Amino acid sequence: QQPVQSPQAVILREGEDAVINCSSSKALYSVHWYRQKHGEAPVFLMILLKGGEQKGHDKISASFNEKKQQSSLYLTASQLSYSGTYFCGTEISDNNNDMRFGAGTRLTVKP
C-alpha cells in the first residue's frame, strides 16, 4: 500500500527545475504532498483529489493523472529554501485511516 517515490535524491543548482514522482499500483482516493527539512516536522504542501487535476503553490505545483495512480510534484526555478525531503502520502479510500507515505525524495539545491 506504500506508494513508490522517484527519484530517491536530486541535486540542483538554484534556478533549475525538478520533478518528483509518486506512484501506486492501485487507483488512489487522494495524494498529499509534504516537505520536511532536516530535524523539523513535515509541512503540508497540497492535496490532489481528482484525476487530471493540477494544483499550484507558488513555484511548486503538482498533478494527478487521469487514472489516479500517479502524481508528480514540479519545482520550477528552484530556490535554496526548497531543499528538504519531499514525501507523498496516498489514500485509497475516504476512511481517514489509510494514508501511507512514500520513502521520500531528498532535494538539495546548491547556490
Added chain:
Amino acid sequence: NAGVMQNPRHLVRRRGQEARLRCSPMKGHSHVYWYRQLPEEGLKFMVYLQKENIIDESGMPKERFSAEFPKEGPSILRIQQVVRGDSAAYFCASSLGQTNQPQHFGDGTRLSIL
C-alpha cells in the same frame, strides 16, 4: 501557538525503561496519528486514534507499544522495556478527520536508547 505540540522534544532512556511521548493536537482536531521515522527514512504509520478510541493500530508492534487518546489531555504513545531498536523520531499529526483534510505534524520526539 495553536499547532500540534509534542513533548518532550528529546528523550533519553536506558534499555528496559519506559518511554512516554505526549501529543496535544491542534485546536479543534480530534483525530491523532502517530508515525515513526528512522534517520534518512520515510514516515511509518503506527496508530490512528480518535478521542477515547483506537481506530487503526495496524502499524504498532504487538508488544511493548501502546497508545491512548483520553477524553481529556494529550495523546500518549507508551513504549515499555525499551530496546536500542526503538531509537527513532516519533511524530504525531492531527486532523479534523473530515475527508480530504491534511494532517498537521508536531515537531516530533527524538528518542535515544542508551
